[in-house]
Amino acid sequence: MKKIGILFGQEDSFPQAFVDRVNQKAEKDISAEFVRLDKVVQAEPLDYAVIIDRISQDVPYYRAALKNAAICGTAVINNPFWWSADEKFFNNALAVKIGVPVPKTVILPSKELPDDTTNKSFRNLAYPLDWNGIFNYVGFPAYMKPFDGGGWKEVYKVENEKDFFSKYDKTKQHVMMLQEEVVFDDYFRCYCIGGKHVRIMQYEPRNPHHLRYEHGKAPAAKKLLDTVKDYVIKLNQYLGYDFNTVEFAVRDGIPYAIDFCNPAPDAEVTSVGQENFDWVVETAADYAIERAKKQKDGLDNLTWGEFVKTSAAKTPLVAAVKKAVKAEVSVAVVDHAIEAEGKAKKAKAIEAPVAKAAAVNEPVAKAAAVKEPVAKAAAVKEKAAPKPKKAAKK
Numbered sequence: 001m002k003k004i005g006i007l008f009g010q011e012d013s014f015p016q017a018f019v020d021r022v023n024q025k026a027e028k029d030i031s032a033e034f035v036r037l038d039k040v041v042q043a044e045p046l047d048y049a050v051i052i053d054r055i056s057q058d059v060p061y062y063r064a065a066l067k068n069a070a071i072c073g074t075a076v077i078n079n080p081f082w083w084s085a086d087e088k089f090f091n092n093a094l095a096v097k098i099g100v101p102v103p104k105t106v107i108l109p110s111k112e113l114p115d116d117t118t119n120k121s122f123r124n125l126a127y128p129l130d131w132n133g134i135f136n137y138v139g140f141p142a143y144m145k146p147f148d149g150g151g152w153k154e155v156y157k158v159e160n161e162k163d164f165f166s167k168y169d170k171t172k173q174h175v176m177m178l179q180e181e182v183v184f185d186d187y188f189r190c191y192c193i194g195g196k197h198v199r200i201m202q203y204e205p206r207n208p209h210h211l212r213y214e215h216g217k218a219p220a221a222k223k224l225l226d227t228v229k230d231y232v233i234k235l236n237q238y239l240g241y242d243f244n245t246v247e248f249a250v251r252d253g254i255p256y257a258i259d260f261c262n263p264a265p266d267a268e269v270t271s272v273g274q275e276n277f278d279w280v281v282e283t284a285a286d287y288a289i290e291r292a293k294k295q296k297d298g299l300d301n302l303t304w305g306e307f308v309k310t311s312a313a314k315t316p317l318v319a320a321v322k323k324a325v326k327a328e329v330s331v332a333v334v335d336h337a338i339e340a341e342g343k344a345k346k347a348k349a350i351e352a353p354v355a356k357a358a359a360v361n362e363p364v365a366k367a368a369a370v371k372e373p374v375a376k377a378a379a380v381k382e383k384a385a386p387k388p389k390k391a392a393k394k
Contacts, residue, residue, distance in 0.1 A: 001029050001030070001031060002029055002030050002049035002050075002292045002293075002295065003030075003031055003032070003033060003047060003048050003049060003050075004022055004030065004031070004032040004033075004048065004049065004050045004051075004288045004289070004292055005032070005033055005035035005046075005048040005050070005051045005052070006018055006019060006032070006034060006035060006052040006054065007035040007051055007052065007053050007054060007055055007056065007062060007066070008034070008054040008055050009054065009055035009058060009059070011054065011267070011268055012268065013267075013268050013269040013270070013277070014054075014267040014268060014269075014277070014280070015034065015054070017269075017277070017281045018052065018281055018285060018288075019032040019033060019034065021281050021282060022285045022288060022289060025285065025286075025289065027289050027292075030049075030289055030292050030293070032285075032288070035048065035051060037062075037065060040064070042068065043068070043071065043072065044068075044072065045069065045072035045073060045074065046065070046068075046069040046072070048069065049074065049291075049292045049295040050074065050075045050076075050077065050288050050291045050292045050295060051066065051069060051074055051075075051076050051077065052077050052243070052284065052288060053066055053076055053077060053078060053080065053263075053264065056080060056083070057083070057150070057263070057264055063083075066080040067080050067081060067084075070300070070301075070302055073295065073296065073297045073298055073299060073300075073301055074295075074301065075291045075292070075294075075295045075302065076302060077242040077243055077288070077291065077303075078240075078241050078242050078243055078244070078263040078303070079240055079242075079303055079304065081302070082239070082240055082241075082304070082305065082308065083263050086239065086261060086263075087147055087148035087261065088145075088146075088147055088148060088149070088259070088261050089105065089107045089147040089148075089177055091235075091239065091260055091261050092105050092177075094238060094239070094307060095235065095257055095260070097317055098234060098235075098238055098317065098318060100231045100234060100235060100257050101254055101255065101256045101257065102256055102257050103179045103180035103181075103182050103256055103258065104137055104138050104139070104179070105138070105177050105179040106137065106138060106177065106178050107147055107175065107176075107178075108134075108144075108168070108175065108176045108177070108178055109122070109125060109129075109175065110171070110172070110173045110174060110175050110176075111168055111169060111170075111171050111172060111173075111174075112172050112173050113173075115173070131161070134178065135161060135164075138178050138179065138180050139180055139181075140158070140159060140160050140161075141157060141159050141160075141181045142157075142158050142164070142178055142179060142180060142181055143155060143156065143157055143158070143178075143179050144158055144164070144167060144168065144171070144176050144177065144178050144179070145176065145177055145179070146174045146175065146176060146177070147175050147176065147177045148175070150261070150262070154171065154174055154176075156170075157181075158178075164178075182249040182251050182256050182258070183251060184249035184251050184256075185250050185251065185252075185253075186202065186217060186220060186224075186250040187202070187203045187204060187205060187247070187248065187249050187250065188200055188201065188203060188220070188228055188247065188248045188250070188255065189201045189203040189245055189246075190228065190229075190232045190245060190246045190247070190248070191244075191245055191276075191279070191280055191283075192232050192233070192235075192236045192241070192243075192244050192245070192246060193242065193243055193283045193284055193287050194283075194287040194290070195233065195236045195240075195241070195242065195303070196233065196326065196328065197283045197287065197327070197328045197330075198229050198232050198233065198327055198328070198329045198330070199276065199279050199280070199283070199329075199330045199331075199332060200229065200232075200329065200330070200331045201213060201272075201276055201331075201332040202217055202219075202220060202332070203247070204217075205247075209271065210271070213272065213273050213276065213332070219331075224250065224253065225329075225331060227255060228248055228255050229327060229329050231246070231248070231255060231257060232246045233327050235257065235260050236305075237305065237306055238305050238306045238307050238317075239260075239261075239305045239307065240303050240304050240305025240306070240307070240308060241263055241303075241305070242287070242291075242303050243263060243264075243265070243284065244260065244261075244262055244263055244265065245259075245260075245262040245265035245266075246259070246260040246262075247259040247260065267280045267281075273332075275332060276332055279332075
């Protein structure tokens with residue numbers, strides 16, 4: 001009997017519905033259950049052919065347990081090694097390289113010194129930074145958010161350079177991205193399961209959370225939906241995620257990928273609505289069964305993206321995917337009346353720190369004097385220190 005397990009935290013509706021649906025399908029020698037961990041011993045399996053991971057981003061113990069399970073042959077969804085290495089700034093850089101539009105983005109050093117560092121730790125950091133160059137590249141207004149964050153935490157809208165420095169001062173040890181604002185005409189949130197099953201949902205992030213799928217907009221054009229589908233497939237194929245969401249802000253007919261590092265995306269029925277929930281449960285159940293059937297003990301059963309595979313093979317990144325992946329695409333529709341309060345309001349909609357912007361995120365303009373990131377890095381015009389006789393302890 002091959003077991004499919006789901007590892008989860010505070011969510012309620014999806015885990016139980018997923019387990020029930022897998023078991024209802026009554027595939028021979030395949031069953032599903034909640035993962036139970038009473039001990040994790042090095043190099044010993046957890047007795048699951050497949051594990052759906054919904055919580056290890058918040059629980060390091062679980063992440064370590066999943067890596068141990070993976071080396072023993074479990075197909076973990078999503079790959080815990082890649083998930084540990086991935087972050088939003090890298091994803092943007094990858095998107096640029098593979099031809100998916102993204103907002104102009106820069107990364108900033110933490111405003112406060114990280115623990116166990118001193119000014120000397122930052123001798124290679126210029127002081128001051130090229131604020132004029134940064135602000136002119138990104139523009140104003142802009143958004144600032146953690147480069148490896150999630151859940152719409154610590155997201156700030158900045159209107160000008162004064163506002164930027166005021167909010168940057170509050171970011172403590174977070175490494176932040178500053179990103180161009182994309183004022184959008186339409187917005188999509190898309191599930192992607194198995195790198196081939198896509199659910200495109202029109203979305204309004206400026207609405208209250210429970211009304212974001214009640215967008216009140218006309219259905220999007222097929223050409224735009226086809227482009228969105230192609231970008232969703234490409235991003236997930238290159239990143240190697242089995243279960244992810246991708247968000248796009250559409251400006252002047254161009255879909256800009258705003259957020260596509262969501263390997264444990266919200267799937268609660270109260271958030272996404274019944275129709276979308278049913279699609280996620282059904283598709284996830286089918287995909288988990290597919291992976292269980294293919295799983296082989298003693299082998300690596302993880303999904304590795306084209307970025308990793310081309311790197312290992314030393315082949316060009318953009319030549320990796322030679323033919324389009326055959327995808328199953330579903331487009332969500334609003335199947336109930338749109339409440340007046342849910343209608344999108346143009347213009348100002350987003351305050352800072354706010355959930356991920358309706359618009360994308362962040363540029364800034366000219367520089368100001370000097371509120372420096374990371375305490376004055378001893379870097380600059382300081383004479384080189386004499387070479388130490390002994391190597392410093394790490």
